[in-house]
Amino acid sequence: MDAAQAAASLSPGQRRAALGTLIIAFVVDVLDGTIVNVAVPAIRSDLHASALAVQWIVAGYALAFGMLLISGGRLGDLYGYRRLFLTGIIGFSLSSVACGLADDALHLVLARIAQGATAALMAPQVLALIQLLYGPSERVGVLGMFGLLGGVSAILGPIVGGALIDANIGGLGWRPIFFINAPLGVAGVIAALKYLPIGRSAHPLRMDWRGNVLVMATLFALIFPLAIGRDLGWPLWCVMLLAATVPLLWTTLRYLTARTAQDGSALLDPALFRQRSFGLGVIVSLIFAVATAGLLLTMMLVLQIGLGMDPLAAGVAHIPFAIGAGLGVGFIGRGLVPRLGRNVLVLGALCMMAGIGLLVPVFAWGGPMLPLAIALLLAGLGMGMLAGPLTPIALARIDKAHAGAAGGVLKAVQQLGSAIGAAGIGALFLWLAKGAQEAEVTRAAFTQTAAVMVLLLLLVALIARLLPARLFDA
Numbered sequence: 001m002d003a004a005q006a007a008a009s010l011s012p013g014q015r016r017a018a019l020g021t022l023i024i025a026f027v028v029d030v031l032d033g034t035i036v037n038v039a040v041p042a043i044r045s046d047l048h049a050s051a052l053a054v055q056w057i058v059a060g061y062a063l064a065f066g067m068l069l070i071s072g073g074r075l076g077d078l079y080g081y082r083r084l085f086l087t088g089i090i091g092f093s094l095s096s097v098a099c100g101l102a103d104d105a106l107h108l109v110l111a112r113i114a115q116g117a118t119a120a121l122m123a124p125q126v127l128a129l130i131q132l133l134y135g136p137s138e139r140v141g142v143l144g145m146f147g148l149l150g151g152v153s154a155i156l157g158p159i160v161g162g163a164l165i166d167a168n169i170g171g172l173g174w175r176p177i178f179f180i181n182a183p184l185g186v187a188g189v190i191a192a193l194k195y196l197p198i199g200r201s202a203h204p205l206r207m208d209w210r211g212n213v214l215v216m217a218t219l220f221a222l223i224f225p226l227a228i229g230r231d232l233g234w235p236l237w238c239v240m241l242l243a244a245t246v247p248l249l250w251t252t253l254r255y256l257t258a259r260t261a262q263d264g265s266a267l268l269d270p271a272l273f274r275q276r277s278f279g280l281g282v283i284v285s286l287i288f289a290v291a292t293a294g295l296l297l298t299m300m301l302v303l304q305i306g307l308g309m310d311p312l313a314a315g316v317a318h319i320p321f322a323i324g325a326g327l328g329v330g331f332i333g334r335g336l337v338p339r340l341g342r343n344v345l346v347l348g349a350l351c352m353m354a355g356i357g358l359l360v361p362v363f364a365w366g367g368p369m370l371p372l373a374i375a376l377l378l379a380g381l382g383m384g385m386l387a388g389p390l391t392p393i394a395l396a397r398i399d400k401a402h403a404g405a406a407g408g409v410l411k412a413v414q415q416l417g418s419a420i421g422a423a424g425i426g427a428l429f430l431w432l433a434k435g436a437q438e439a440e441v442t443r444a445a446f447t448q449t450a451a452v453m454v455l456l457l458l459l460v461a462l463i464a465r466l467l468p469a470r471l472f473d474a
Contacts, residue, residue, distance in 0.1 A: 006197035014195065015133050019142070021191040022126045025089055026146060027153045028184050029119055032061070032096070034157030036112075037300040038311050039174040042165055046173060049105035051435055055426055056109045058297060059223070062419035064116030065123070066412050067219045071212050073124035073408020074267055078207060081125040081132075082196040086189060088122025093185025099178035116415075124408035127395065129196065131406075150387060152326050154292075158300055159322070162315025208259060211267030214252040221245045223419050229427070272406060280467050281394030282413050284345065284460055288386055289417025291456040294425030295356065295379070298449050301429070306442035307367040320373040321380035324355075328384020342393075345464035348385025349457045355379025356450050356457075363443045386460070393467065425449060 010018065036043075036058060044054050076084040095114035102108035134142050164176045172179075225242040232238060259266035273279040303314040328348065340347070355378035362371045394410055430436055433445035 010133070010197060017191070017195040018129065018133060018197065021188065021195050022129060023146075023149065024184065024188045024191060025085070025122055026126050027149060028092075028181055028188070029123055030150050030153040031157045031160065032115065032119075032181060034154045034296055035161040035177050036061075036157075037297055038158040038161040038304075038315055039165060039177055040301070041304050042174040042311065043105075043108070047102070047105045047108065049108075051430055053105035053109060055423060055430075057105070057112055058426065059419050059423040060109050061112045061116040061119075062293070062415050062422060063219075063223045064113045065120050066116075066223070066415035066419050067216045068117055068120035069124055069412035069415060070215055070268055070408040072120040072122075073128065073406070073411075074207065075121065076125045076128050076408075080198060081128050082192060082198050084121050085125040085129075085196060086192055088118050088120070088125070089185050089188045089192065091118030092122060093182050093189075094118075096178045096181035096185070100172075100175040123411050127391075127406075127408075127411065131395065132197070146391065152322055152329075154296070154325075156318075156322060158296075158318050159315035162311040162313070166310065166312035206263075208267035211252070211256055211259060214248070214255055215267060218245060218248040218252050219416060221248055223416070223423060268409060272409070277468055278394050278406070280463060281390060282410060284463050284467075285390055285394065285410060286413045286417045287456050287460050287463070288349075288390065289414045290421040290425070291352075291453045291460070292383060292387075293418040293421025294429075294449070294453055295421075297422055297426050298429045298446055299359070301433075301436050302363055302442055302446050303367070305433075305436050306363060306439050306446070308439060317372065318376065320377040321383075324377040324380025324382075325384035325387070326380075328381045328386075329388035341469055342464050342467040344389055345386055345393075345467070346461045348382045349461035349464065350382070351385060352379050352382025353454045353457045355382055356453055360447050360450050363446050366443075382457075425452060428452065 040054055040058065043049060043057060047053075049057070072084065072088070092115060095111055095118055098111040099108060099115060102111055130142055130146070160180075161174075161177045164180070165174050167176075169176050221241050222245045225238045229238045229242070253270060256266045256268055257270050260269050260271070273282065300314060303309045303317055304311065309317065328351075355375050358371070358375035358378060362368065362375050365371070391410065395406060429445050429449045432448055433442045436442045436445070
């Protein structure tokens with residue numbers, strides 16, 4: 001059955017119920033990407049995890065997610081969006097339970113990778129189904145709302161995680177941050193069976209297995225060395241693997257172009273990137289995700305180790321950030337887009353840069369609460385003004401026939417950025433902080449790491465100026 005026709009036949013009430021189902025999965029996905037940050041010190045202590053294991057507990061999820069998202073999107077086009085959504089959410093729930101039951105760092109890392117892989121089946125279907133359920137003009141508001149939920153959920157992750165760890169439910173410590181996904185997953189399965197439209201793309205393509213292998217190999221060559229290189233002292237093979245990213249990327253693009261010209265069944269049609277708003281939106285999303293993931297991880301480590309906060313206090317300290325993100329996405333960002341267009345992204349990048357810059361002296365002074373709250377509010381406001389418009393900008397002009405693949409590409413890029421941010425900026429921070437064991441050294445390391453994040457956001461602002469001036473014209 002054609003999924004677009006099935007979606008078009010839904011009543012307004014049924015569309016709202018379907019949207020609510022997608023929100024459950026989206027929020028769970030985003031929460032799980034950040035909730036683990038607050039638990040890093042507790043996990044490291046409980047499982048006696050090394051610095052390398054800690055990096056992989058955070059980055060392994062994002063790596064598996066980013067590597068498989070494009071494939072997950074194409075599988076949705078081929079076999080049906082609801083079917084892949086259900087497969088993903090069931091697998092995600094089971095792997096979350098496995099995370100909570102892990103008795104050593106290796107098992108937790110493997111379970112986190114399984115989480116990322118199953119989430120990669122689920123997440124692209126969320127964006128694909130939104131493309132099918134709503135027209136271009138409606139989609140801007142819906143995707144803006146998802147941007148708001150994503151920003152707020154990312155910030156609430158450490159707060160929820162801190163509360164669960166502090167509550168120490170049943171003496172389980174950090175484990176409930178993973179167990180909580182199980183009942184949410186059950187609710188998502190029941191709602192999906194009842195409300196989501198069945199069907200697949202009207203013109204499904206054959207699965208491009210060679211393209212899958214090339215894309216995953218390229219992503220692996222990029223992320224794996226970043227995650228482990230520092231701890232191994234950057235051996236020659238690690239450097240060579242990272243360098244192999246360039247020829248692998250070139251080979252992948254050539255193959256996808258040739259496969260598209262041959263029978264149109266490539267994993268990803270490179271022509272999608274010729275759509276200016278999509279191509280530039282993907283680049284901006286990647287760089288923004290690197291900076292944001294780096295900020296969230298290093299900020300949580302500074303709050304707990306550099307300033308001596310417990311997990312709950314560190315989570316609560318994020319509330320101004322969450323308020324700023326909510327204002328940026330839900331009100332300021334969306335309200336200014338009709339008047340300022342692409343300049344909203346520039347303004348958001350500058351605002352986030354100012355917030356990060358203010359955090360440097362605040363952390364150096366020992367984190368006085370009022371200046372800390374102001375800096376976090378400003379950084380969150382900038383993040384929200386960026387996160388809100390980005391997805392609508394990138395997807396507004398994408399044809400429904402490419403809904404799954406385009407959604408997978410965007411999510412893959414965002415998660416790739418998160419993996420690079422957690423692995424690359426996280427590795428830099430831990431190196432500068434000498435393992436983040438002492439408060440003063442940990443606070444000092446943030447100063448140099450912040451400079452990298454500010455430069456990335458400056459690049460975001462410059463590229464945003466190249467976007468179409470009228471973003472949402474048909």
